[in-house]
Structures are given as C-alpha cells and as structure tokens.
Amino acid sequence: MKFPKLYVILDVETLERRGLRLSCVAGELARAGVELVQLRDKQGSPQDVLRRAAEVEREFAGTQCRLVMNDRADLAVLAGWTGVHVGHKDMPPVAVREVLSGAFVGVSTHDGEQVRAADAGEADYVAIGPVFATSTKLDAEPVVGLDGVRKARALTSKPLVAIGGITLENARSVIDAGADSVAVISALFVPGERPGKVAEELIARLSS
Numbered sequence: 001m002k003f004p005k006l007y008v009i010l011d012v013e014t015l016e017r018r019g020l021r022l023s024c025v026a027g028e029l030a031r032a033g034v035e036l037v038q039l040r041d042k043q044g045s046p047q048d049v050l051r052r053a054a055e056v057e058r059e060f061a062g063t064q065c066r067l068v069m070n071d072r073a074d075l076a077v078l079a080g081w082t083g084v085h086v087g088h089k090d091m092p093p094v095a096v097r098e099v100l101s102g103a104f105v106g107v108s109t110h111d112g113e114q115v116r117a118a119d120a121g122e123a124d125y126v127a128i129g130p131v132f133a134t135s136t137k138l139d140a141e142p143v144v145g146l147d148g149v150r151k152a153r154a155l156t157s158k159p160l161v162a163i164g165g166i167t168l169e170n171a172r173s174v175i176d177a178g179a180d181s182v183a184v185i186s187a188l189f190v191p192g193e194r195p196g197k198v199a200e201e202l203i204a205r206l207s208s
C-alpha cells in the first residue's frame with residue numbers, strides 16, 4: 001500500500017461542537033478521494049461507536065479508503081474494520097494483533113525513545129506528535145515541532161504520520177520535514193469552506 005499523504009480523523013466531539021453530521025462530512029471526504037480515515041469517538045458508548053462506524057463505512061463503500069478505529073480493537077472487530085490506532089494508554093499493538101489478525105495498526109509516539117520502540121515493535125505505522133500546538137486533544141504531550149518530525153524520520157523506516165496542529169498552511173512543511181502523511185482533525189473546518197473542499201485542497205498541496 002502506498003501510504004496516503006492525507007489522513008483524516010473524524011472526531012465525533014469536534015463534529016458535534018460544530019453542528020456537523022458525521023455522515024455528511026464522511027460523504028464529502030469520500031468524494032474528495034480521502035484514502036485513510038480514523039473514527040475517533042472518545043465519549044461514545046460501544047453502541048454509539050458501532051453505529052457511527054457503520055455510517056462512515058456506508059459513505060466510503062466502493063472506495064479504496066482504509067478505515068481505522070481509534071483506541072478500540074474490540075470495536076474494530078465488531079465493526080468488521082481492520083485498522084486500529086492506539087496510544088500509550090491503550091492496548092499495545094501486539095495485543096491488537098491478538099484480537100484482530102491481519103490488523104493495520106498505528107501507534108502514537110511523542111519522543112525519540114518512543115519512536116525507537118515503535119520502530120522495533122508491531123505497529124504498521126508510527127505517529128509523531130503533537131507537531132504544533134493543538135486545542136483538539138486536551139491531554140496532548142509537549143509540542144515536538146518540525147525538528148521532532150525530522151528526528152522521528154531518522155529513527156524509523158516505518159511510515160511516519162505527523163499529527164497535531166497541522167493546517168492547510170503548514171501541512172507541506174511537515175511532509176518536507178520527513179513525514180509520509182499528515183493526520184488532521186480541525187484543519188478541515190475553515191470558515192466558509194466545506195470540509196470536502198478543504199480535503200481536496202490538502203490532497204492537492206501534498207501531492208508531488
């Protein structure tokens with residue numbers, strides 16, 4: 001798989017705060033050609049998450065998009081998804097593989113030591129962040145900056161996803177610092193623009 005340069009996280013709280021429907025935004029992303037999407041529903045009950053996963057899947061039906069569940073390998077299994085993203089407070093990638101054989105697993109890292117460990121471990125991709133300040137994740141670790149992306153790049157040959165405070169304006173600089181992909185939540189919500197249009201613009205700016 002060629003790793004997509006744009007990784008969109010559909011964060012349920014962010015969408016609700018903005019009065020946006022998950023299915024509408026997912027549909028726009030599907031039509032924009034987004035190829036990697038994570039469902040992040042930190043407050044939802046298991047039933048909520050599974051219902052929302054089905055909505056997302058319906059919108060991406062017939063596309064090549066890979067769907068990733070945040071935190072919960074068990075719910076990924078029940079949803080029939082193969083992608084799972086875990087952080088240090090979640091089950092480790094090796095345990096994800098135990099409950100989901102053939103899983104596509106991502107792991108969060110926040111410093112060089114964690115990148116080294118992730119490189120030696122079970123994950124299919126390594127996420128580094130937050131690159132810039134973010135108000136989306138309240139318990140975010142300290143900002144690593146573009147220098148943190150460069151250092152992470154030097155420490156892993158796995159696909160490197162950068163996350164945190166990435167916008168239309170700075171996304172290219174993150175790829176130029178060595179990331180294979182940028183993961184975004186709030187960047188899609190630009191006043192007066194549809195999220196699908198912003199996703200198209202991000203894909204265009206990151207291609208080449």
Ligand SMILES: Cc1ncc(COP(=O)(O)OP(=O)(O)O)c(N)n1
Nearest residue numbers: 071085086087088108127161163183
């Ligand atoms: C692509 C990507 N990178 C990092 C994260 C953060 O995961 P985690 O540290 O487990 O924090 P939560 O998202 O669970 O609050 C992510 N979700 N996706």
Ligand SMILES: Cc1nc(C(=O)O)sc1CCOP(=O)(O)O
Nearest residue numbers: 129130134136137164165185186
């Ligand atoms: C979910 C998440 N994880 C991070 C990490 O550093 O691991 S930063 C982050 C929030 C990303 O949201 P936005 O694109 O709106 O800044």
Ligand SMILES: [Mg+2]
Nearest residue numbers: 071086087090
């Ligand atoms: Mg997590």
